[in-house]
Each structure stands twice: as C-alpha cells, then as structure tokens.
Amino acid sequence: MAFNDLFLRACRSEPVEMTPVWMMRQAGRFLESYRALRKKADFLTMCKTPELAAAATMLPVNEVGVDAAILFSDILIPIEPMGMELQFTPAPLFPDPIRNRAQIDALRVPDPEESVPFVMDAVRLLRKELDGKVPLIGFSGAPFTLATYMVEGGGSKSYIHLKSLMYQEPGLYAALMDKITDTVIRYLNAQIAAGAQAVQVFDTWGGILSPGDYETFDLPYTRRVIEGLNREGVPVIHYVGTGSALLSKIKEAGSDVVGVDWRIDLDEARKILGPGIAVQGNLDPTALFAPIPEIERRVKEILDRVGDAPGHIFNLGHGILPPTPEAHAKAFVDAVHRYSKKSG
Amino acid sequence: MAFNDLFLRACRSEPVEMTPVWMMRQAGRFLESYRALRKKADFLTMCKTPELAAAATMLPVNEVGVDAAILFSDILIPIEPMGMELQFTPAPLFPDPIRNRAQIDALRVPDPEESVPFVMDAVRLLRKELDGKVPLIGFSGAPFTLATYMVEGGGSKSYIHLKSLMYQEPGLYAALMDKITDTVIRYLNAQIAAGAQAVQVFDTWGGILSPGDYETFDLPYTRRVIEGLNREGVPVIHYVGTGSALLSKIKEAGSDVVGVDWRIDLDEARKILGPGIAVQGNLDPTALFAPIPEIERRVKEILDRVGDAPGHIFNLGHGILPPTPEAHAKAFVDAVHRYSKKSG
Numbered sequence: 277m278a279f280n281d282l283f284l285r286a287c288r289s290e291p292v293e294m295t296p297v298w299m300m301r302q303a304g305r306f307l308e309s310y311r312a313l314r315k316k317a318d319f320l321t322m323c324k325t326p327e328l329a330a331a332a333t334m335l336p337v338n339e340v341g342v343d344a345a346i347l348f349s350d351i352l353i354p355i356e357p358m359g360m361e362l363q364f365t366p367a368p369l370f371p372d373p374i375r376n377r378a379q380i381d382a383l384r385v386p387d388p389e390e391s392v393p394f395v396m397d398a399v400r401l402l403r404k405e406l407d408g409k410v411p412l413i414g415f416s417g418a419p420f421t422l423a424t425y426m427v428e429g430g431g432s433k434s435y436i437h438l439k440s441l442m443y444q445e446p447g448l449y450a451a452l453m454d455k456i457t458d459t460v461i462r463y464l465n466a467q468i469a470a471g472a473q474a475v476q477v478f479d480t481w482g483g484i485l486s487p488g489d490y491e492t493f494d495l496p497y498t499r500r501v502i503e504g505l506n507r508e509g510v511p512v513i514h515y516v517g518t519g520s521a522l523l524s525k526i527k528e529a530g531s532d533v534v535g536v537d538w539r540i541d542l543d544e545a546r547k548i549l550g551p552g553i554a555v556q557g558n559l560d561p562t563a564l565f566a567p568i569p570e571i572e573r574r575v576k577e578i579l580d581r582v583g584d585a586p587g588h589i590f591n592l593g594h595g596i597l598p599p600t601p602e603a604h605a606k607a608f609v610d611a612v613h614r615y616s617k618k619s620g
Numbered sequence: 621m622a623f624n625d626l627f628l629r630a631c632r633s634e635p636v637e638m639t640p641v642w643m644m645r646q647a648g649r650f651l652e653s654y655r656a657l658r659k660k661a662d663f664l665t666m667c668k669t670p671e672l673a674a675a676a677t678m679l680p681v682n683e684v685g686v687d688a689a690i691l692f693s694d695i696l697i698p699i700e701p702m703g704m705e706l707q708f709t710p711a712p713l714f715p716d717p718i719r720n721r722a723q724i725d726a727l728r729v730p731d732p733e734e735s736v737p738f739v740m741d742a743v744r745l746l747r748k749e750l751d752g753k754v755p756l757i758g759f760s761g762a763p764f765t766l767a768t769y770m771v772e773g774g775g776s777k778s779y780i781h782l783k784s785l786m787y788q789e790p791g792l793y794a795a796l797m798d799k800i801t802d803t804v805i806r807y808l809n810a811q812i813a814a815g816a817q818a819v820q821v822f823d824t825w826g827g828i829l830s831p832g833d834y835e836t837f838d839l840p841y842t843r844r845v846i847e848g849l850n851r852e853g854v855p856v857i858h859y860v861g862t863g864s865a866l867l868s869k870i871k872e873a874g875s876d877v878v879g880v881d882w883r884i885d886l887d888e889a890r891k892i893l894g895p896g897i898a899v900q901g902n903l904d905p906t907a908l909f910a911p912i913p914e915i916e917r918r919v920k921e922i923l924d925r926v927g928d929a930p931g932h933i934f935n936l937g938h939g940i941l942p943p944t945p946e947a948h949a950k951a952f953v954d955a956v957h958r959y960s961k962k963s964g
Contacts, residue, residue, distance in 0.1 A: 434905070434906060434941050435906060436906055436909060436941060436943060439904070439906035439907075439909060440906070440909040440910075443906075443907065443909060443910030443911070443914055444909070444910060444911060483883065485883075486882040486883060486885075486904050486937075487883070487884065487885050487888075488885070488921070489904070518862060518883070520864065520865040521864040521865060521883045521884045522883075538830040539827065539829075539830060539831070539862070539865045539866075540831065540865045541830075541831050541832070544831075560783070560830050560833070561778070562778060562779060562780055562783035562784070562787075563783075563787065565780060565783060565784040565787060565788070566784075566787030566788060567787070567788060570787055577832070593830075597778055597780060599780060
C-alpha cells in the first residue's frame with residue numbers, strides 16, 4: 277500500500293489530487309470502538325499506556341478513513357511532571373492551581389523522555405503500525421492555553437485568575453510562561469525525535485484575548501515554541517480557538533498551517549493570512565448532526581470557497597463532539613474525498 | 621440638574637463633549653448595595669417587583685456615575701408567559717425545553733402589558749425617578765439567543781439541540797423563531813411605549829454561528845425585530861457576543877449602534893461597519909481586575925483608537941463580572957469621562 281502523504285503535501289501548500297481530511301479529537305467517544313476500549317481503562321491510564329494510546333489513535337484511521345493520525349493524549353500530560361497534580365473528574369482539574377511566585381519558582385522544566393516516556397513510546401509504536409498508511413501528528417497545548425488550566429485550576433468562563441495575574445503581575449506571568457514555553461519546546465521536539473511527522477499547537481483559548489493582549493501575552497510564547505522546533509520536514513499547524521479576529525497576528529507566529537474555526541469563511545481567512553500559509557478547517561462540529569445530504573452540501577460549500585489553490589487540510593472547526601453519529605462522521609470524510617478528487 | 625443626554629446623542633452619532641459610558645450588567649453583584657438589596661428578595665422576585673427592579677436600576681446611576689440606566693431584568697422574563705416554566709438555580713433553567721412541533725405550536729405570543737406588566741411598571745417608575753438625570757435603556761434578548769435557552773433548556777457548550785433543530789428541521793426552527801420574534805417586537809415596543817428611551821437587543825450567543833448560518837438562522841429575525849420597533853427618537857443598540865467575524869452582516873440588521881466585544885479593536889470594527897453606525901464597547905471586563913493605572917491606560921488606548929469621530933458609547937465588551945472591585949468600576953467610568961472631555 278502506497279504511503280498516503282496527501283496531508284503532508286497539503287501542509288506544505290503543494291498540489292494534491294484530493295483534499296486530505298482529519299478531525300480534531302477523532303480518537304474519541306463518538307466511536308463505538310473507542311467506548312469499548314475505554315471500558316478497559318480510565319482516560320489517564322489510556323494516555324499513559326503506549327499500547328492503549330496507540331490503539332485509540334489507530335481507530336479513526338482504520339474505521340473512518342482519515343488522512344492523518346493524531347496521537348491519542350491530552351494537552352495537560354506534560355504539565356503534570358512540571359510539578360502539578362492532575363485529575364480528570366472527568367473534566368481536567370489541577371487541585372493546587374498556580375497563584376504565586378513560590379509555586380512558579382517550584383515548577384520544573386522536565387525532560388520528556390524521563391517524565392512522560394509513554395508519549396514517545398506511543399509515537400514509536402504508532403510509526404511502526406502506521407507505516408504505509410498515513411502520517412502521524414504529534415501535538416501540544418500552546419503555552420497560553422496550558423497556563424489557563426494551570427492558573428484557573430480547570431476550565432473557566434471568564435479567566436479572572438489568569439487575567440488578573442497577567443494584568444497585576446506581568447513579570448510573574450512572564451516567568452510562568454517562560455517555563456511552560458520551554459517545557460512545550462522540549463515536549464514537541466521529543467515527539468518529533470520519536471517520529472511525529474507533523475505537530476499541532478493547540479491554542480484552544482487564545483481567542484479569549486483582545487488583539488492587543490494576544491500580541492503581548494500569547495503570541496510571543498507561541499512564536500518561541502514554533503521557532504524552537506526541529507521542524508525540518510515536519511510541518512507545524514497552529515490552531516487558535518475563536519481566533520478569527522486574530523488571524524493577522526496569528527500568521528506572525530510562523531506556522532506552516534493555521535487551523536481556523538467555523539466563525540470565519542475560509543476564503544476570508546486565506547485573504548488575511550496571505551499566500552504560503554496553508555489553512556486547516558473548518559466545518560462546525562455540530563453540522564455533523566445535520567442529515568447527510570446537508571453535511572455533503574456544507575462540505576462542498578467549504579471546498580468551493582477554497583477553490584483550486586493548494587494548501588487546504590479539511591477538518592472540523594473544533595473537536596468532534598461525543599454524541600456525533602458515527603455514520604455522519606464517515607459521510608463527512610467521504611464527502612471531502614469525493615468532492616475534492618481531481619479527475620484524470 | 622440638566623438632563624444628561626450624552627448617551628442618546630452618541631447613539632445618533634452626534635458630536636458630544638464627553639464620551640458617555642455605561643456597563644452591561646451594571647446593576648449587579650459587583651455592587652455592595654445590590655448584594656444588600658438581594659438579601660430582601662431572590663432574583664426572579666427582584667425582576668417581577670417594579671419597586672425592587674427600579675431600585676436596582678438606580679444603584680449604578682447614583683453610585684458609579686454612568687451616563688445611562690438599563691432596566692434591571694433578565695432576557696428570559698418575556699419567555700415565561702410564552703408558556704415555559706422558568707427557574708433560576710441560580711443559572712437559568714427551562715425544565716421542559718422545546719424539542720418538537722407540539723411544543724412550538726403550544727407557545728403563545730403574549731401581550732406584554734398583560735403578561736409582564738411589572739416590566740413596564742418598572743420603566744414608568746424609573747422614568748419618573750430618573751427625570752433630569754440619564755436616559756433609560758430597555759432591552760430584550762435577540763430571538764436567536766432566546767432560542768438557545770428555550771431549546772437547550774439552559775446554558776450550553778455546543779448547542780447540539782438547537783443546531784440539530786436548525787439543520788434537521790429548518791421549517792420547525794423557523795416556526796419557533798417566528799413566535800419568538802413576534803414576542804420580542806411586542807415586548808420592546810411595550811417598553812418603548814412605557815418610556816424606554818433606547819433599547820438594546822442582546823444577541824449574546826449569536827457568535828456561535830458560522831457566517832453562513834448567522835445569515836440564515838439569526839440575522840433575518842434580528843432584522844425583523846429592529847424593523848418592527850417604534851423607534852422614532854429611540855436608538856436601537858445591537859450587541860452580538862463573539863461577533864467580531866460577523867460585523868459585515870450585523871450592520872445589515874439596521875441598528876443605530878453596534879455593541880462590540882473586546883476581541884476586535886474598535887477602529888477595525890468601525891472600518892467594517894462603515895459611517896453612520898455608532899459603536900459601543902469594548903474593554904475586556906477582566907481588565908477591571910488590573911491596577912487602576914492600567915485600567916486608565918487601557919481606557920485611553922480605546923479612546924485613541926476611536927479618535928474624534930462621533931458615535932462612540934464606552935462600555936465593557938461583555939457584562940461586568942460579579943467579583944469586580946467596585947472602586948475599579950468607578951475608576952473606569954471616571955477615566956472615560958476624564959480622558960474624553962473636550963476642553964473649552
């Protein structure tokens with residue numbers, strides 16, 4: 277079987293004979309086979325057991341026909357060995373959130389192969405298993421998004437603790453972000469060394485910042501991450517949730533691909549990003565609850581907006597939702613392939 | 621005391637000697653006096669008792685120095701008499717959310733003076749009490765935002781139920797939206813007849829829609845609301861949360877003022893909206909947790925972005941957060957006045 281490198285070529289804005297597609301959170305609860313796997317182990321155990329993580333990673337490749345695999349893991353995995361106890365309740369929870377200098381001083385910048393070897397082991401396992409199929413994407417949270425969890429202790433509506441730290445103690449905030457940034461660089465480079473063929477930086481919460489605050493408190497750290505990667509031959513995807521108003525700044529972070537949510541049309545996004553940057557997106561994940569002909573219509577509409585210019589990886593605008601009907605996810609992937617296929 | 625009509629003139633894009641300012645949710649828990657008032661009655665009782673609603677409305681006018689009063693109420697108040705039981709737990713909850721045609725057919729379009737007379741009574745009380753001070757803003761949720769609560773049953777992360785209804789049963793969705801739209805028009809016109817001097821349409825959740833879906837499933841109804849108002853001399857403000865990517869469509873709804881959150885710079889927003897539409901916003905509510913000099917710097921930065929062109933009402937980009945220090949809210953209002961005051 278020939279290696280399907282559609283995804284890697286699209287990341288490099290090279291011409292492709294068909295638009296590649298994958299789905300954020302594609303190894304997840306919408307799959308019956310994933311729910312069966314989860315009966316054997318809780319979420320953290322899955323993340324920390326290379327065989328289980330690899331098995332979950334493979335499910336959507338084998339069952340849904342996506343053009344890339346993304347490592348089954350969680351963005352908070354590399355944070356735990358910085359010195360923070362992590363629980364899933366099932367929502368992620370740091371019982372002892374970061375609120376003062378002493379806590380920040382105590383944070384470590386861990387060696388990934390020592391602290392989270394199971395991640396790299398899963399990557400190595402997967403490269404063997406995937407060989408001849410599709411590329412493997414590694415990933416990390418962006419420093420800002422990781423900081424939201426570390427300072428708030430979990431999810432948040434208003435991010436009062438984190439923004440208070442930013443506004444009241446910018447020096448302390450910078451010290452925290454420096455440590456997270458260094459951790460992320462080491463973590464992603466370890467995944468690349470282990471065999472990840474592309475990496476995605478998830479800045480899920482970057483869009484809660486005003487343009488000015490994004491430029492001051494987020495962008496410099498994301499840019500440092502991207503600059504710090506051993507990215508020779510390894511495309512970097514940069515996804516910012518609710519980031520449509522920030523695209524002119526996001527492009528300065530220097531990624532090969534920018535992931536875009538559904539709040540902006542892709543032709544509009546490409547106009548702002550300019551040539552040379554590929555885009556990834558952007559069907560609203562709830563659109564997968566529409567009847568299949570309507571899903572197909574929406575896929576076609578997005579493909580039409582992108583047109584013939586190279587540099588498009590199809591994806592959802594956010595992670596696939598657990599109650600999504602499996603058949604609809606498959607119909608989505610099939611529609612991308614069918615409608616984008618160049619004849620001849 | 622002369623009538624302070626700064627707010628009304630700014631809504632009409634007329635020149636003003638000082639930028640008017642108010643804060644969404646300004647009659648709320650951040651005020652100690654409000655928390656004292658709430659000891660006497662629960663939230664729904666406050667909304668339904670004209671004297672209490674009027675007393676809450678007056679607090680920020682008297683204590684914080686804002687240039688407009690906004691009626692103390694909740695966007696879900698007019699929905700209850702459509703035939704839906706409403707609870708606050710304290711989050712809003714409809715125990716019997718709308719999921720089928722029979723439920724939609726059963727919804728009434730109530731007469732506001734019969735069904736929620738306490739709202740209009742509060743408006744009448746307030747016009748007497750405010751006379752000689754500042755204008756009174758009435759408000760309603762936009763049809764789409766009201767539909768999110770009615771169909772989801774409360775707040776939501778992904779809006780699967782509402783979006784499923786939209787995508788699977790567009791005719792049913794339209795029937796629901798028609799009834800909500802008619803209810804909102806009657807409700808706002810009743811507030812105007814009772815004496816509201818401006819009205820704001822809150823489309824808090826409009827920004828969860830893609831541009832195409834916004835155009836199909838939200839904009840036509842908001843436009844119908846605005847077209848249906850007896851707006852002679854009564855400016856209409858249209859606020860869409862996370863709406864920065866939708867501004868070119870929002871302007872088609874036809875309001876006098878567009879409320880903008882902090883995710884886009886105001887000069888950028890004005891460029892998209894074009895001349896003749898005033899803007900309202902847009903300090904990040906969490907910026908009020910910054911030290912006062914930093915709040916002042918941010919106020920000045922926003923004023924500088926707007927420049928001398930008329931048509932700016934200063935506000936937060938979203939409701940003021942309950943833990944906001946009261947002194948910081950006052951410093952914010954003072955800073956807007958001080959920095960925007962035209963000399964001579």
